[in-house]
Amino acid sequence: MKILIRGAGDLATGIAARLYRCGHEILMTETEEPMTVRRTVAFSRAVYEGRAQVEDIEAVLAGNMAEARQILSEGNISVLVDARAAVREAFRPDVLIDAIIAKKNLGTAITDAPLVIGTGPGFTAGVDCHCVIETKRGHTLGRLIWEGTAIPNTGVPGNVGGYTIERLLRAAGDGRIRPTVSIGSRVEKGQITAYTGGVPVYAAMSGIVRGMLQEGAMVKKGMKIGDIDARCELSHCYTISDKALAVGGAALEAVELYGRMKGKYGLVILAAGRGLRFGGDKLSCLVHDKPVYQYMLDKAAAFSGVEKLIVTGNERIMEAARQMGVTPVENREPEQGISWSLKLGLRAMLEKRPGVEGVLFCVCDQPGLQAATIQKIWNRAAVRRGRIICAGHEGRPGNPVLWPRAFFPELMALEGDVGGRAVMARHPDRIDIVESRETELRDIDRKEDMEEVWERRWGI
Known part of the structure; x- marks a missing residue:
């Protein structure tokens, strides 16, 4: 690479x-x-x-x-x-x-x-x-x-050979450095090791000079200019x-x-819900002066090496996604339920990346979800191939969920308002949970959930 x-x-x-x-x-x-x-x-x-x-x-x-x-x-x-x-x-x-x-x-x-x-x-x-x-x-x-x-x-500084602060040489004045000893030289406590701005720099301990700035470098008083090693091993001066x-x-x-993940996984954001329980377009509601959908787009931006799609019927979300390098997949039939969005996203991902080994599905109404949690799901998938990897809290699975290729046929067979949980229920022994904070897993279903956001109970 x-x-x-x-x-x-x-x-x-x-x-x-x-x-x-x-x-x-x-x-x-x-x-x-x-x-x-x-x-x-x-x-x-x-x-x-x-x-x-x-x-x-x-x-x-x-x-x-x-x-x-x-x-x-x-x-x-x-x-x-x-x-x-x-x-x-x-x-x-x-x-x-x-x-x-x-x-x-x-x-x-x-x-x-x-x-x-x-x-x-x-x-x-x-x-x-x-x-x-x-x-x-x-x-x-x-x-x-x-x-x-x-x-x-x-x-x-860290302890090397039983010494910490004493092993450092610091500039005694502002100006150019003129070393009087070389790297590899033996010095005694109190010996002049360099002049900085014409002011002498004394060794605070005996040992071998393991490091020293190049002659003529401009330094300021108090700046680290050298390093003494009490172990007195000459080879340490010339090896990593x-x-x-x-x-x-x-x-x-x-x-x-x-390297085990590169080019092998895709990310699909689901943002086509009708918001029936919320009573309107929840994804466009503002949370701390930013629309809900923007939180997930911002998290997705952290993964520039991953193919990213978003399934939605909202023109504003589509345009925002395009500007951030996320490909929109249009869903004009949200009444067909979550299974339809899943299938649209999976089908589009396979068209763009036919050999993809797994797809991470995220919902768009989890403003508290952290990019670090998404990263930990990728990491787990890289070493636990063939497992369903999801975020969760205290043993309870939640979103996002990464689906390995072996489960694509079952996802494509879903119908109606039935999501991936139905498939997970059939394979409890194939699920790995990445422990996350409870606030990350909360989604916005009702207007009361927005009140919790304003109370800063979502970790954002």
């Missing part, structure tokens, strides 16, 4: 190395002046050296997209100076990984690629990315988070760290999981 990595520091390099060694195509973006302390194990070094080798992998600086493509075709990793990762429009990656490690999101959106991965604090899975990788050292390092956030930044490999392993897990 084509993978775009924002950032080319040491953690980003660990990610790139693991993915590259599994045969993926890697394009990395960086700033004009990278501030990578562990630069001997970072592809960001290519920005000012032209190329950078880390272990057995080489990254080469490209001046433009055409050069980047040539570098990729030669089997190397390509690095572009592009702080905003604007190249994603031309590169059109399968996966975008934000590995800037800025402790905040600097512009990555969940719609930037079919799979978007955030690393460390500053990202929320299901909101601005599909999953987050935990980067804090400890028991949870390298875990994939499919809903929620990583551990917040504490400001205290355990932390970077753990983070890279998590990225590889997410990418491989996506």
Whole structure:
């Protein structure tokens, strides 16, 4: 797959190395002046050296997209100076990984690629990315988070060789850095290791210099400029760290999981109900200044790599769907019941994607449903092939429901106002439930349900 990595520091390099060694195509973006302390194990070094080798992998600086493509075709990793990762429009990656490690999101959106991965604090899975990788050292390092956030930044570096704050070298003044020691050098506590803006920087501990910013980099007082390792293993200065490999392993897990889903599933939104119990067009009612139908369209937008359809007879919904890349399937006979909408959606999906392995059916009146829940259904389907996967709460199944291909004939045989629950009732042993919050599963049937929305009991 084509993978775009924002950032080319040491953690980003660990990610790139693991993915590259599994045969993926890697394009990395960086700033004009990278501030990578562990630069001997970072592809960001290519920005000012032209190329950078880390272990057995080489990254080469490209001046433009055409050069980047040539570098990729030669089997190397390509690095572009592009702080905003604007190249994603031309590169059109399968996966975008934000590995800037800025402790905040600097512009990555969940719609930037079919799979978007955030690393460390500053990202929320299901909101601005599909999953987050935990980067804090400890028991949870390298875990994939499919809903929620990583551990917040504490400001205290991780423990390496029994030291935390002491192992960092920080600028003593504003200005250019002039190191007095090299990466790999042994230093003693109290020794001058660099000058920043002409002010000396002293080592707070003895050990080996594992990282140091390049000479001439512009720094500000208090900024991290170097790293001392008490373990004094020279090889650690020139090989990818355990932390970077753990983070890279998590990225590889997410990418491989996506590879099992890519192009194999479709999404159908059902929005053709007559609203008899509601007494009117419930889907056009406003919830927090947004029509009900827009909530599901917004969630669908998070899955750019999935074929998406919406079954409806509402012209306004059709137009809104088209603008968001969702194909309308017209239903002018809603009186035929939910089975008719199911069959229209399934038939249209099979026409567009004949080999589809499964279809996720969502209803359009669940404004509290989260994109993270949809993602977890995709994930479960990727490893539990042939199962009916649905959202649910405390063992009770609900919507959405992902139907594997084996059940398509039974869905097509439904008649009247009978939905997929009739098929599920015949196959209770084939159902997997993805646990969700109760508020996510609530749908709008009556006007009283809208009152609950305004009372903010829906989690939106």
